[in-house]
Amino acid sequence: MEGNMNLTLKVWRQKNANSEGRFQDYQVAGISEDMSFLEMFDVLNERLINEGESPVAFDHDCREGICGMCSMYINGEPHGPNKGVTTCQLHMRSFKDGDTITVEPWRAKAFPIVKDLAVNRSAFDRIISAGGYVSVNTGNAQDANALPIPKDNADDAFMAAACIGCGACVAACKNASAMLFTSAKISQLSLLPQGQAERAMRAEKMVAQMDIEGFGACTNTGACEAECPKGISLENIARMNREYYGAVLSSK
């Protein structure tokens, strides 16, 4: 026992994509406030294994808030109650002794459940494949400083590029829209001179792929921006819409 917090967890358990899921209650004791939320789950899983039960499956990897793999929906919010952090960077000092915490997977048609709290987000990869790049083969680049880019544009592009592809925006959205994710990549590349040549085609193709994957529309609620652990701005969606309509109106 490292700490003195006792908690009740209501955790979504689901064997695989084809089976029905349900909430299961667990009591965890002796939690330290210095633990991360995932380390609290490590404690639970260690106990479940020792008791011969099946541990809770959840996605995680870097545990420093950058890989975008962790994905829990905690008390009705993706990545939990704190602003600007992923679940792995959420620490138990954000909770109180005696709390009941509900933990669910991302819920969206385009993110089918793998098991328990783990989902399949490969739809995001396919959206990138549809146009989220600059078509430049290795070996074709000119000297990096031959292309000066105003600092403000570079900084704005960086802010959009900070997206970690975790899918919290989709999970937060009542329509399960992927507009924030898609718009961040479209914005990054439309703000930079390197992205100009394919600008119109990129917007059209990425938006089309988003629809094919079954993500919903945007109704300007702003939940995505509020829950994004990396502070990706709604302005990106506005920019994407301009890019998209501009592309559609001028397309041949």
Place this chain on the structure above:
Amino acid sequence: MSNKLDAKIPDGAIGEKWTRFKSSVPLVNPANKRNIEVIVVGTGLAGASAAASLAELGYKVKAFCFQDSPRRAHSIAAQGGINAAKNYQNDGDSVYRLFYDTIKGGDYRAREANVHRLAEVSGNIIDQCVAQGVPFAREYGGLLSNRSFGGTQVQRTFYAAGQTGQQLLLGAYSALQRQVGLGNVTMMTRHEMMDVVMIDGKARGIIARDLISGKLERHFGHAVLLCTGGYGNVFYLSTNAMGSNVTAAWKAHRKGAFFANPCYTQIHPTCIPVSGDHQSKLTLMSESLRNDGRIWVPKKQNDGRPANQIPEDERDYYLERRYPAFGNLVPRDIASRAAKERCDAGYGVGASKLAVYLDYADAIMRYGKIEANKKGLHDASTQDLQAMGKEVVKEKYGNLFDMYKQITGEDPYSMPMRIYPAVHYTMGGLWVDYNLMTTVPGLYALGEANFSDHGANRLGASALMQGLADGYFVLPYTIGAYLAGDIRTKAIPTDAPEFVAAEKEVQDRINQLMNIKGTKSVDYFHKRLGKIMWDKCGMARNEKGLKEAIAEIQALQKEFWSDVRIPGDADEFNPELEKAGRVADFLELGELMCVDALNRNESCGGHFREEYQTEEGEAKRDDENYAYVAAWEFKGQSTFELHKEELIYENIKIAQRSYK
């Protein structure tokens, strides 16, 4: 030199080798490329860049990653930057200086020809990344910005805030996804490589496990590239991602690939200290923080006062004191040992006493004054100066400071950070020749998975450089030397007996693991292995400790194979089974690391043997007897045979490494 090791270094002067190689290496014509299949395991900087570049050339590529997307590979977490000899700052940088700094930083244990090539292509990497739209930091004039890193006296590090690895990986990932969309790469996510398939002495494919269904799959390739990263997780606690593992490299080792310099481990000096037994991983605070931060401990032992109540003259800025020429920017191995030395001597801070301070108070004031001057505020108050200085620091390091606050609950803008060294990177890896081929024909290792460029210690911002150099600019050329001789080989059907046998071997091992049905979790064994490694094969090693460690690890292997408990089934998504396979391999690797550390009777870079140090406590190399790469051949359980690749320095005078 062992007759089993041929580094295949091209003839000629050091500056001409790579150019000459490129003009004479055999080529594969475009029509033949379409019939050649290449397997790439791992999608970090090395894997994603190699897979994309090979597909652009026309090869048929299959790429594998165990994560749910290739974008999640652990290169994403690299913070500080990427080196390149661009000399944009006009501060005297050159290909030769980058080459020299890397060899010296590696404590004269890296291969000259490979390192020079790395320095030569470093500039192309920056060009390529910018062309892809990687948003590097820029100055107001629109040109790229640089910063300093440890072990150098020029500013050659390119960066994107504290997220350089993320931006570089997303660049390589976008190039990869473009090829996936074009149908040139088949991407297999949530797949783990379980073994290499050998046919007629050549690597001809892999057995992979679909982590969702648990199904084993056979995949053919004319060549197999392992871009699977380092093995720092053998220590359980490290800055690596939870899933980072040695399994692919270790399976290759068991199939005949020699493992080189496994004992060279980089312990990074600036990480957030351990807070308790629940700790699952350690978080790095970028080395770039040493640009502006000052490291100190109290001059008095066991000083319990809060940092800001310790007056200036009672602080020991021990790096500035011991190494005036490089100060806080000494290389990582030196900074880490110096922190350990102070803590062991009783000067550590914080509750555990296993931490030192990294202080930004001076930097905040310095930047505040610069800002005040810019704005013409000549009578700004200390408070105003601090406020302006904090803004500058926030722009440079904001995300790192936020991360520190999130993890520790303390505000690093108002009190110094507490830091301590942690396992971060492994310089050792699969032995490769100049072409990046292992001792198994057709099997290559790129990036951190190989051993070649960093010697006994890697300099900061050089891992990103090496991963991308290997993937974008080296392997796409060197692989031609092998594949040009393989154009008549048709794709081998995966019902060939070698594939069937390899799959059975993997299946048997999974069955064996599942059937143990013991009493202890996988993590229980992993933590015990980590403790043995950290205590006896960590920042300091000695003969007695290493011998004990080998015996303890062998005992732990037996215990693991008789008492591990893996819940669930093998034919489902089962993270515990995945971990068990990886820990089983770490248990074997850990033993080899100790064997290697015991063999190397000298101190160099990240390998510090307590018996071999100068009077001032600096590492003491033995160039007469140990100027070689130790490449180990697997000869059966706990049996490894040493082969030596002699290191010859023709272009750099080998000297004691001094940063004083």
